Amino acid sequence: MSRKIKAFxxxxxxLVLLAYGTVxxxxxxxxxxxxxxxxxxxxEQAPKLPLEEPGAVPPSLVSEPYGTLNLEPSGGPxxxxxxxxxxxxxxxxxxxxxxxxxxxxxxxxxxxxxxSNIFLTPVDKKSDFIMVLSxxxxxxxxxxxxxxxxxxxxxxxxxxxxxxxxxxYDQNVxxxxxxxxxxxxxxxxxxxxxxATEERNSLFARRRQYWRTTPYLTISRSLADRxxxxxxxxxxxLQFVKQINQGNDYLQQNLGATLYYKFWPKTAVxxxxxxxxxxxxxxxxxxxYTHSPLxxxxxxxxxxxxxxxxxxxxxxxxxxxxxxxNNNPESWILSAELLYxxxxxxxxxxxAQRSFQEDIDFGNIGYRSxxxxxxxxxxxxxxxxxSYATFFYINNDYLAxxxxxxxxxxxxxxxxxxxGVGLTRPITKWLKARIDxxxxxxxxxxxxxxxxxxxxxxxxxxxx
Numbered sequence: 001m002s003r004k005i006k007a008f009x010x011x012x013x014x015l016v017l018l019a020y021g022t023v024x025x026x027x028x029x030x031x032x033x034x035x036x037x038x039x040x041x042x043x044e045q046a047p048k049l050p051l052e053e054p055g056a057v058p059p060s061l062v063s064e065p066y067g068t069l070n071l072e073p074s075g076g077p078x079x080x081x082x083x084x085x086x087x088x089x090x091x092x093x094x095x096x097x098x099x100x101x102x103x104x105x106x107x108x109x110x111x112x113x114x115x116s117n118i119f120l121t122p123v124d125k126k127s128d129f130i131m132v133l134s135x136x137x138x139x140x141x142x143x144x145x146x147x148x149x150x151x152x153x154x155x156x157x158x159x160x161x162x163x164x165x166x167x168x169y170d171q172n173v174x175x176x177x178x179x180x181x182x183x184x185x186x187x188x189x190x191x192x193x194x195x196a197t198e199e200r201n202s203l204f205a206r207r208r209q210y211w212r213t214t215p216y217l218t219i220s221r222s223l224a225d226r227x228x229x230x231x232x233x234x235x236x237x238l239q240f241v242k243q244i245n246q247g248n249d250y251l252q253q254n255l256g257a258t259l260y261y262k263f264w265p266k267t268a269v270x271x272x273x274x275x276x277x278x279x280x281x282x283x284x285x286x287x288x289y290t291h292s293p294l295x296x297x298x299x300x301x302x303x304x305x306x307x308x309x310x311x312x313x314x315x316x317x318x319x320x321x322x323x324x325x326n327n328n329p330e331s332w333i334l335s336a337e338l339l340y341x342x343x344x345x346x347x348x349x350x351x352a353q354r355s356f357q358e359d360i361d362f363g364n365i366g367y368r369s370x371x372x373x374x375x376x377x378x379x380x381x382x383x384x385x386x387s388y389a390t391f392f393y394i395n396n397d398y399l400a401x402x403x404x405x406x407x408x409x410x411x412x413x414x415x416x417x418x419x420g421v422g423l424t425r426p427i428t429k430w431l432k433a434r435i436d437x438x439x440x441x442x443x444x445x446x447x448x449x450x451x452x453x454x455x456x457x458x459x460x461x462x463x464x
Contacts, residue, residue: 071392071394071416071418071440072084072085073337073351073353073371073373074335074353074355075087075337076216076232076234077218077230077232077256077258078232078234078254078256078274079335079337079353080333080334080335080353080354080355081254081274081276081290081292081355082234082236082254083192083212083214083234083236085172085192085194085214086192086214086216086234086236087176087190087192087216088152088172088174088192089138089150089152089174089176090136090138090152090153090154090172090173090174091105091138091150091152092107092109092134092136092138092154092461092463093105093106093107093136093137093138093463094463095429095430095463095464101141101142102139102140102141103139103140103141103142104137104138104139104140105137105138105139105140105463106136106137106463106464107134107135107136107137107138107154107461107462107463108133108134108135108136108461108462108463108464109132109133109134109459109460109461109462110131110132110133110134110459110460111131111132111133111134111434111457111458111459111460112129112130112131112132112457112458112459113129113130113131113132113455113456113457114127114128114129114130114454114455114456114457115127115128115130115453115454115455116452116453116454116455117451117452117453117454118130118160118163118166118199118453119199119200119201119202120201120202120442120451120453121201121202121448121451122202122448122449122450122451126163127162128160128161128162128163128166129160129161129162130158130159130160130161131157131158131159131161132156132157132158132159132457132459133156133157133159134154134155134156134157135153135154135155136152136153136154136155137152137153138150138151138152138153139151139152146180147177147178147179147180148176148177148178149175149176149177149178150174150175150176150177151173151174151175151176152172152173152174152175152176153171153172153173154171154172155169155170155171155172156169156170156171157169158170166199166200166207168196168197168199168207168209170194170195170196170197171194171195171196172192172193172194172196173192173193173194174190174191174192174193175190175191176188176189176190177189177190183221183222184221184222184228185219185220185221185222186218186219186220186221187217187218187219187220188216188217188218188219189215189216189217189218190215190216191213191214191215191216192212192213192214192216193211193212193213193214194211194212194213195209195210195211196209196210196212197209197210198210202448202449202451203361203362203449204361208240208241208242208245209240209241209242210238210239210240210241210245211237211238211239211241212236212237212238212239213235213236213237213239214234214235214236214237215234215235216232216233216234216235217232217233217234218230218231218232218233219231225262226261226262226263227259227260227261227262228259228260228262228268229257229258229259229260230256230257230258230260231255231256231257231258232254232255232256232257232258233253233254233255233256234253234254234255235251235252235253235254236250236251236252236254237250237251237252238250238251238360246282247280247282247283247364248280248283248360248361248364249280249281249282250278250279250280250281250286250358250360250364251278251279251281252276252277252278252279253275253276253277253278254274254275254276255274255275255276256272256273256274256275257272257273258270258271258272258273259271259272260298265300266299266300266302266303267297267298267299267300268297268298269295269296269297270294270295270296270297270298270308270310271293271294271295272293272294272295272296272310272312273291273292273293273294274290274292274294275289275290275291275292276289276290276292277289277290278358280364283364284319284320285318285320285322285364286318286358286364286365286366287318287319287320288316288317288318288319288366289316289317289319290314290315290316290317290356291314291315292312292313292314292315292333293312293313294310294311294312294333294335295310295311295312296308296309296310296311296335297309297310301339304340304341305338305339305340305341306338306339307336307337307338307339308335308336308337309334309335309336309337309338310334310335310336311332311333311334311335312332312333312334313330313331313332313333314330314331314332314333314355314356315328315330316328316329316330316356316366322400324400324401324402325365325399325400325401326399326400329356329366329368329399331354331356331368332354333354333355333356334352334353334354334355335352335353335355336350336351336352336353337349337350337351338350338351345378345379345380345381346376346377346378346379347376347377348374348375348376348377349374349375349377350372350373350374350375351371351372351373351374352371352372352373353369353370353371354368354369354370354371355368355369356368356369357369357396359396359398362398362412363402365398365399365400365402365412366398366399366400367396367397367398367399367412368396368397368399369394369395369396369397370394370395370397371392371393371394371395372392372393373390373391373392374390374391374392375388375389375390375391376388376389376390383425384425384426385423385424385425386423386424386425387421387422387423387424388420388421388422389419389420389421390418390419390420390421391418391419391420392416392417392418392419393415393416393417393418394414394415394416394417395413395414395415395416396412396413396414396415396416397411397413398411398412398413399411404446404447404448404449405446405447405448406447408447410445410446412444412445412446412449413444413445414442414443414444414445414449415442415443415444416440416441416442416443417440417441417442417443418438418439418440418441419438419439420436420437420438420439421436421437422434422435422436422437423435423436424461427460430462430463430464431460431461431462432460432461432462433458433459433460433461434457434458434459434460434461435456435457435458436455436456436457436458437454437455437456437457438454438455438456438457439452439453439454439455440452440453440455441453
C-alpha cells in the first residue's frame with residue numbers, strides 16, 4: 001500500500017473518531033437483542049424475531065462461501081459494500097435467562113438437508129443427505145441501563161452421509177459493544193470471526209479452509225434537532241489456511257461518512273461517501289480502491305413503509321494496469337432496504353443492490369453486481385405457523401476478458417436465480433419444527449460455470 005493511501009486511511013480514521021454522529025433512522029442489524037430487565041432467577045422471553053432477514057436465503061440452505069456465490073445482500077451503514085455478516089450478533093434463540101447480571105440465550109438446531117448437486121457442477125451431479133447441527137449461545141451484559149455488551153457463538157456441523165470426506169465444521173464468534181452517551185452520541189464497535197471451509201466445486205478439486213476477521217466501528221451523534229452525522233469503519237481480512245490457496249488472501253478497508261437531515265418527523269435525506277481499499281498481499285495486480293458518493297432517503301421504522309434507499313456512483317481504480325481489463329471502471333450504484341407491513345401478520349421485505357465486487361475464486365477479477373431480493377413473511381396465527389416465500393436475482397458482469405475451459409476468449413457474465421419457501425411451527429415454548437425448500441440456478445456464458453441445485457431441509461430448533 002502506498003504512503004499516500006496509508007496517510008489517507010489514517011486521516012479518515014481520525015476524522016471518524018472525532019466526528020460523533022448518529023443515524024436516527026435505521027441501522028440494520030442481523031438480529032436484535034432483548035434488553036428488558038428481569039428479576040434474578042427468572043426467565044425472559046426474547047422479542048419475536050422475523051423468520052428471515054430481508055431478502056436472505058434461509059440459513060443452512062446454501063453453503064456459505066465468500067465469493068460470487070455469496071447470495072446475501074450487504075447490510076449495515078456501509079451497504080452496498082462491506083462484509084454482509086459483520087454485524088451479526090449471532091442471536092438465534094428466542095428464550096433468555098437471567099444469570100446474575102448476564103442475559104443468556106441458548107440455541108440449538110438439528111436439521112436434515114438434501115442437496116441435488118453438492119459440488120455445483122453442470123454435469124455429472126452428485127447428490128447427498130447432510131446432517132446440519134448448529135449449537136449457539138449469546139451472552140449479553142447490560143451496563144448502567146443504557147449500554148450493552150454481547151458475545152455470541154454459532155457453530156455449524158455439515159455431516160455428509162454419502163461423501164463423508166466433505167464433512168466440515170464452521171465456527172462463528174462475535175463480540176459487540178454499544179455505548180449510548182448523553183447528547184445523542186452512540187458508539188458501536190465489535191469484531192466478527194469466522195473459521196470455515198469452502199466446499200469443493202467445479203472450480204476447485206479440494207476444500208479450502210479459511211479464517212475471516214472483521215472488526216468494525218461506528219460513531220454517531222446528533223448535531224441539532226434535524227442534523228445527524230455518522231462515521232463507520234470496517235476492516236475485512238480473509239486468510240486461507242493452506243499456502244497453496246493464499247494467492248486469494250486479502251485485506252480490505254471500508255470507511256464511510258454519512259450526513260442526515262430530517263425534513264419530516266419520520267423522514268430524512270442522507271448524503272454519504274464510502275471509500276474502500278482492497279490489498280491482495282500475494283497478488284498485487286488486483287489491488288484497487290474505490291470512491292463512492294451517494295444520496296438517499298431513510299424512513300422511520302414506525303411507519304407502514306420503512307427503509308433506506310440511496311444511490312450514487314463508484315469510481316474504481318486499479319493500482320496496476322493490465323491488458324484486457326478495464327483498469328478504471330465506473331458505474332452507478334444502489335442500496336435499497338425496504339419493509340412494507342401489509343398487516344400485523346404479513347410483511348414484505350425487499351433489497352436491491354448494485355455495486356463493484358471482487359471474485360477471489362476467479363483470479364481476483366472484479367465485476368459489477370446487480371441484485372434484487374424479495375421475501376414475503378406471513379404469520380398464520382390461528383395455526384401458529386410462520387411462513388415465508390423468497391425470490392432473488394443477481395447479475396454479475398465481469399470487468400476482464402479471459403479464456404474459458406474451451407479456449408474461448410471473452411468476458412464472463414453470470415445470472416443467478418433463486419427461490420424458496422418455508423414453514424416454522426412451535427411445538428412447545430422451547431422447541432420448533434421447520435421445513436424449507438430452496439432452488440438456486442446459475443447460468444454463465446463460461447463453460448463449466450453453470451449449475452442448479454435443489455435443497456430440501458427439515459428439522460427442529462430449540463432455545464431452552
